[in-house]
Amino acid sequence: MSKLFGPALFGLLLAAASHFSVVHFAPGFIMDRAMSMLEGRGAELHKFHLAERTTPQSQSVVRASPDLAYSVCLFDFDQAGSELWVKMAATEDYASLSFFDDQTNNFKTIRGEGQGIAVKLLSPEMPAKNENSLVSPSMKGLILIRRLAPTVEDYRRVSAIAENDSCRSVDG
Amino acid sequence: MKRAMIYAVSGLFGLGIGVYTALAMSGLMPGDRRSTEGIEINGWTGDLTQGSSEASPYLRARIARHGLLALAKTEAIYFVRNTDSDGEPLGEDCVYRISGGPLPAGWWSITLYNETNFLPDNNDTALSFDATRSGDGDWSAVISSSSPAKGENWISSRNAGDFDLTLRLYMPEDRALQRPEQIIDPPKINRLRCAKRAS
Numbered sequence: 001m002s003k004l005f006g007p008a009l010f011g012l013l014l015a016a017a018s019h020f021s022v023v024h025f026a027p028g029f030i031m032d033r034a035m036s037m038l039e040g041r042g043a044e045l046h047k048f049h050l051a052e053r054t055t056p057q058s059q060s061v062v063r064a065s066p067d068l069a070y071s072v073c074l075f076d077f078d079q080a081g082s083e084l085w086v087k088m089a090a091t092e093d094y095a096s097l098s099f100f101d102d103q104t105n106n107f108k109t110i111r112g113e114g115q116g117i118a119v120k121l122l123s124p125e126m127p128a129k130n131e132n133s134l135v136s137p138s139m140k141g142l143i144l145i146r147r148l149a150p151t152v153e154d155y156r157r158v159s160a161i162a163e164n165d166s167c168r169s170v171d172g
Numbered sequence: 173m174k175r176a177m178i179y180a181v182s183g184l185f186g187l188g189i190g191v192y193t194a195l196a197m198s199g200l201m202p203g204d205r206r207s208t209e210g211i212e213i214n215g216w217t218g219d220l221t222q223g224s225s226e227a228s229p230y231l232r233a234r235i236a237r238h239g240l241l242a243l244a245k246t247e248a249i250y251f252v253r254n255t256d257s258d259g260e261p262l263g264e265d266c267v268y269r270i271s272g273g274p275l276p277a278g279w280w281s282i283t284l285y286n287e288t289n290f291l292p293d294n295n296d297t298a299l300s301f302d303a304t305r306s307g308d309g310d311w312s313a314v315i316s317s318s319s320p321a322k323g324e325n326w327i328s329s330r331n332a333g334d335f336d337l338t339l340r341l342y343m344p345e346d347r348a349l350q351r352p353e354q355i356i357d358p359p360k361i362n363r364l365r366c367a368k369r370a371s
Contacts, residue, residue: 007178011186018190023197026233034240055291056299061240062289063338066299067281094279094342096247104232104240109247111343144241148279150304 027104034061035074035142043072045079048145048165053155069149069158073167077123077139081169086143089164090116093148101138108134112147120170143167197230215259216251216339216358220349249277249344249352254336256363262336264292264317264329266366270301270337271312272359278343279303282359284315284327284335292332301327315361337361 035043041060043049051070052058064070075084088097088110095112099121110117120133121143128135145165149155195201210219210231219231242250254262262268270282281302286292291299301313305325313325315337320326329335339358341348348355 003175004178007182010179011182011189014183014186015190015193018187019194020190022191022194023229023233026194030233030240056293056295059291063240063283063285064291065281065283065340066291067283067302096243098241098243098247100241106242106244106247109243111247142241146243148304150281150300150302 028102031100031102031104031141035140037061038072038142039074043074043142045074045076046081046084046167046169048073048143048162048167050159050162053149053152065146067148067150069147069155069162071145071147071162071165073143075121075136075141075143075167077136081171082123082126083170084121085166085168085170086119086121087164087166088112088117088145089161090114091147091158091161093154095145095147098144098146099134099136100141100144101136102140103138105137107137194233211352213251213353213356213358214360215255215257216253218249218251218352220245220249220352245344245349248340248342249348250341251339251356251358252336253339253358253361254334256361258363260363261334262315262329262361263334263366264332267320267364268315268361269312269364270315270327270359270361271310273310273357274306274308275303275341275357276345276348276355277303277341280339280341282313282327283338283340284329284332285338286332287334287336292328292330292335294328294330294332296326296328296330298326298328301325314364 037060041051048071051072053069054064054066073086086097088095091112092114096109097112097117098109099107101107110119118132120129122128122133122135124136124139126135147158149158210217256262256268279302281300283300284292311325313327314320315327315329317328317330
């Protein structure tokens with residue numbers, strides 16, 4: 001019996017290690033794949049891209065809402081600069097500007113409430129500067145604008161507004 | 173040599189168990205449609221840590237697969253339901269009436285997704301129902317694979333197979349975040365009839 005103690009312990013240790021590795025790395029892996037897929041669908045690095053109206057034919061992310069218009073900006077501070085200037089143009093209806101790190105965490109969301117929003121996103125090694133700046137917990141991630149657009153007409157109206165969104169590297 | 177083989181077999185068995193339990197507990201197994209693990213209100217399940225770093229590693233993995241890019245609770249809370257009010261799975265073969273009243277949020281929507289977490293492949297332009305069409309009081313909509321009688325609100329389940337519904341509450345009221353079970357009264361889903369399946 002004691003001869004099996006070593007192999008059993010080895011098996012248990014590997015079980016624990018593989019279990020926690022899968023749980024730990026899954027969000028990062030899935031986010032990385034999602035960012036690559038969004039890039040393949042037109043999303044750009046350090047630039048907002050208004051996704052096509054969400055329909056069964058155009059959907060690219062699980063559980064996208066057909067009632068919202070999504071603008072996406074991918075960021076990667078390893079590629080360019082350490083500061084990103086992000087601006088969401090004003091919308092009358094519901095709008096939000098949300099920031100996601102490379103582990104899928106929504107580390108900040110700012111609601112539009114009829115006003116335009118401008119904020120500076122800083123790379124993880126930069127110190128926070130003021131209330132209009134935000135430090136990203138990761139070098140990579142994405143910024144998402146959601147705007148209420150339940151109808152085709154709403155989406156057309158939002159498309160014109162979204163042209164005034166901005167996501168650009170300040171120093172890279 | 174024999175001892176090395178025992179270690180190898182034990183190690184492989186351990187790896188398999190570890191990966192399997194991680195995938196199962198994180199909702200990453202094929203066919204696992206649970207997207208949340210927190211609170212349940214009248215058959216609707218949700219988790220107020222969704223989208224935030226407070227979420228458990230298991231929930232984060234689960235959300236990454238089933239609800240990527242979910243917002244934190246102060247902006248939106250999400251509930252999912254895949255059974256009717258009798259506890260039967262929701263399916264395209266049946267017709268349902270979903271009904272409710274005002275919800276404690278600035279805006280809300282209910283959207284139908286198929287078992288792969290995507291919108292069903294149809295062109296009915298009736299994939300969701302939302303607060304802009306509900307009015308201020310009680311409301312209802314028919315969930316069916318074909319258009320209901322004129323004047324009825326409609327959520328199309330055409331080509332959905334087995335499906336679930338996601339209830340999104342945007343800009344939730346503070347009281348809904350503090351006492352969700354007491355404040356949120358999610359809609360009911362009553363099965364009206366089902367098509368007979370060929371045997």
